[in-house]
Amino acid sequence: MKGPYSTTKSQETAVLVAVIRTNQTEEATQAYLDELEFLAKTLGVKTLANFTQRLETPDKKTFVRKGKLEEIHAVVEAEKADMVIFDDDLNPSQVRNLERDLECKILDRSLLILDIFALRAKTAQAKTQVELAQYQYVLPRLTNMWTHLSKQKGGIGMRGPGETELETDRRIIKDKITLLRKKLDKIDLQNATRRKTRGQQVRVALVGYTNVGKSTIMQLFSKADIYAKNELFATVDSTVRKVVFNNIPFLLTDTVGFIRKLPTTLIESFKSTLDEVREADILIHVADVSTSFCEEQIETVNKTLLEIDAIDKPTILVLNKIDLVDEMPAWVSSLEYDNTEVVVVSAQEKQGIDELKAKVLALVEEKFYKIFPNYTKDSQF
Numbered sequence: 001m002k003g004p005y006s007t008t009k010s011q012e013t014a015v016l017v018a019v020i021r022t023n024q025t026e027e028a029t030q031a032y033l034d035e036l037e038f039l040a041k042t043l044g045v046k047t048l049a050n051f052t053q054r055l056e057t058p059d060k061k062t063f064v065r066k067g068k069l070e071e072i073h074a075v076v077e078a079e080k081a082d083m084v085i086f087d088d089d090l091n092p093s094q095v096r097n098l099e100r101d102l103e104c105k106i107l108d109r110s111l112l113i114l115d116i117f118a119l120r121a122k123t124a125q126a127k128t129q130v131e132l133a134q135y136q137y138v139l140p141r142l143t144n145m146w147t148h149l150s151k152q153k154g155g156i157g158m159r160g161p162g163e164t165e166l167e168t169d170r171r172i173i174k175d176k177i178t179l180l181r182k183k184l185d186k187i188d189l190q191n192a193t194r195r196k197t198r199g200q201q202v203r204v205a206l207v208g209y210t211n212v213g214k215s216t217i218m219q220l221f222s223k224a225d226i227y228a229k230n231e232l233f234a235t236v237d238s239t240v241r242k243v244v245f246n247n248i249p250f251l252l253t254d255t256v257g258f259i260r261k262l263p264t265t266l267i268e269s270f271k272s273t274l275d276e277v278r279e280a281d282i283l284i285h286v287a288d289v290s291t292s293f294c295e296e297q298i299e300t301v302n303k304t305l306l307e308i309d310a311i312d313k314p315t316i317l318v319l320n321k322i323d324l325v326d327e328m329p330a331w332v333s334s335l336e337y338d339n340t341e342v343v344v345v346s347a348q349e350k351q352g353i354d355e356l357k358a359k360v361l362a363l364v365e366e367k368f369y370k371i372f373p374n375y376t377k378d379s380q381f
């Protein structure tokens, strides 16, 4: 089951640690920890306990202060935890100090996300993108502990006079990054050619936070057999399907979900997968209305869309999973985004789907008749 770059084995156990920032509510912290636990669970890691400490910024040396560290160590020892997972990125010296003090494997949030992506990636493109992101993650974190890397190229006379193992490792990784970039450029070129052969068609992309129901909606619209599961990042590769509503055809893309604190190396390496989103004419932004952090998740997605230059498209905001909500949250009525229509649905219970389809069709039609002004409903596609 595990990909070649996995850093975790199944059935391992973990203790989670997060810092509560000034102004951050306990409720928010709990939601973040739940998400971290869900990320760990997706990798088959069981959470034994979690710890928080209120600090303005994480401690430079050990992320949390000494007293808290002792508490964590006691639990790690008593419960024989395999690892401690931190909710923010750690620098090499923090990792070293924490390994020394906690005497177990130390992971951070980015590493978990990278691991899940490595596990899920299926296409050559996604696999190469993940590998690139992993090397980019490792490069600034290289310490003398990583010397094993140089041995992979041992005997080829790689090491120049006076060069340390660390420098050799850096060079090996930089070479690897260059190689992966070249490989990706080649794949991108092939994909761009393929996209051109699709001809002029209206393109719609499903976007949203991870696990909100994008693939479930894709299935409803295209009857495609797509992996939809209660897991974070069930979808990492993009899928494109032709959909016809009311005899108007368009291309629908299901793609990777977003998450808060998405490692920047991942966004960079997944830029070409996100081309499908950038090049789309219309966005269906799916959100999970049943979580108390729906608004924040919508903001995270909008921020990421801005980062990849895909904001400002006609958008339908789909508030999904209404079946899990007794009462419509108050903030829904005050939702106001430019260029955005809101529709409330349950993809699972098929509530509100006709309204969603009608809204999608209206936007698709508008775009479609701009491309094909002479099209009549009897035309064959």
Ligand SMILES: Nc1nc2c(ncn2[C@@H]2O[C@H](COP(=O)(O)OP(=O)(O)OP(=O)(O)O)[C@@H](O)[C@H]2O)c(=O)[nH]1
Residues within 6 Å of the ligand: 208, 209, 210, 211, 212, 213, 214, 215, 216, 217, 227, 228, 229, 230, 231, 232, 233, 234, 235, 236, 255, 256, 257, 258, 320, 321, 322, 323, 324, 345, 346, 347, 348, 349
């Ligand atoms: N209760 C409820 N569950 C839903 C609904 N829509 C989807 N789900 C469930 O939510 C989980 C995630 O759905 P997916 O369609 O895989 O979500 P996604 O957005 O594609 O997720 P990623 O690909 O992981 O980013 C699955 O277990 C679905 O069955 C809904 O309307 N109500």
Ligand SMILES: [Mg+2]
Residues within 6 Å of the ligand: 214, 215, 216, 227, 228, 234, 235, 255
């Ligand atoms: Mg999905």
